[in-house]
Amino acid sequence: MYYYGLDIGGTKIELAVFNQKLEKLHSERVNTPKEDYHEWLEAVAGLVERADSRFDCKGTVGIGVPGFVNRESGLAEITNIRAADNRPIIFDLSQRLDREVRAENDANCFAISEAWAEENQQYPFVLGLILGTGFGGGLVFNGKAHAGHVGMAGELGHIQLNYHALKLLGWDKAPIYECGCGNRACLDTYLSGRGFEMLYRDLKGEALPAKTIIERFYANDATAVSFVQLFIELTAISIGNIITVLDPDMIVLGGGLSNFDYLYQALPKALPAHLMRSAVVPVIKKAKYGDSGGVRGAAALFLSR
Incomplete structure (x- = not known):
């Protein structure tokens, strides 16, 4: 099993592939589309699909966003990325990639990463x-x-x-x-x-x-x-x-x-x-x-x- 993590920034989107020990195996960055939602979805999907091809699998997809996805409405609140703001990004990416997609605030992702360090568990x-x-x-x-x-x-x-x-x-x-x-x-x-x-x-x-x-x-x-x-x-x-x-x-x-x-x-x-x-x-x-x-x-x- 391979685990994909995506960091959605205002300038760049980074995808990294990890094994179960959270050792990084691969990474790729692309520019963040700022205005067009379809282009934004395709940028994320393209990173995931290229990783699938490289590792010959369908990896899990977790994303960190500079904001959060409202759990009641399903809409993203990402004010510094206009293309994805107020959009149902989890639903649309799950449909596009044919798998579950999970998202968290980028500060939560930072804290999760540190909490999973062996000495911090x-x-x-x-x-x-x-x-x-x-x-x-x-x-x-x-x-x-x-x-x-x-x-x-x-x-x-x-x-x-x-x-x-x-x-x-x-x-x-x-x-x-x-x-x-x-x-x-x-x-x-x-x-x-x-x-x-x-x-x-x-x-x-x-x-x-x-x-x-x-x-x-x-x-x-x-x-x-x-x-x-x-x-x-x-x-x-x-x-x-x-x-x-x-x-x-x-x-x-x-x-x-x-x-x-x-x-x-x-x-x-x-x-x-x-x-x-x-x-x-x-x-x-x-x-x-x-x-x-x-x-x-x-x-x-x-x-x-």
Whole structure:
């Protein structure tokens, strides 16, 4: 049996083929059709059919999408891929490929991939957090994603700043950012790499890329050090709330900002002040599979423990 995982991005669609141990055997990428739905379906189907031919089988098809498929309506909510948005992609792909197709949010696929790592299978509940262009999450219980009633569970980026976060940032000077979801002060615009840069700009008065801020931090630049300490506290306040609600066994961090290694030293120390007395800070790890996590997790949609 071969397991196909597809990562549906706004620019590229990647298909990868895995065996039962989730070892990658093959991959291919094509450009994402942006306007025509039929072209989008054929791009996905073409990748699958070429893999079928290469491996002389009908592999399972799991896809990760930057959004979710509404479980009630069957329609995809993928606002950054107009061709597939508000379309019955699972029904149409299943018909086109003559097999079951499963789909999950790309953050869930990231978390599934990490939860299926051999060393992480000891943790029943894995919480994946992506600190990338945005901030999002995936919830995985015993190797399976929890998507919720309509499919949007794990949209942690759209929790909003709380009292303690606003107090930390300064009541009279806290920058309040508009979010792409239509609300304001969502964590997506603060805990992301983009938020890291915007906060430095607005609190420290200088527009710098995250990489430069982190380099200055490691060089003991006083401004960068004070900013990073504030960002760690803001992150601890926000993730502390999430831990209080979910109580995960393990947290895995992905996205560009997850490569800031100081996080793994500082966060476990900062979190206890924002948790209930009996709470335990979960194991916090850096993602193992990086850019391969999306396709790997999508392929694992057909695996069970």
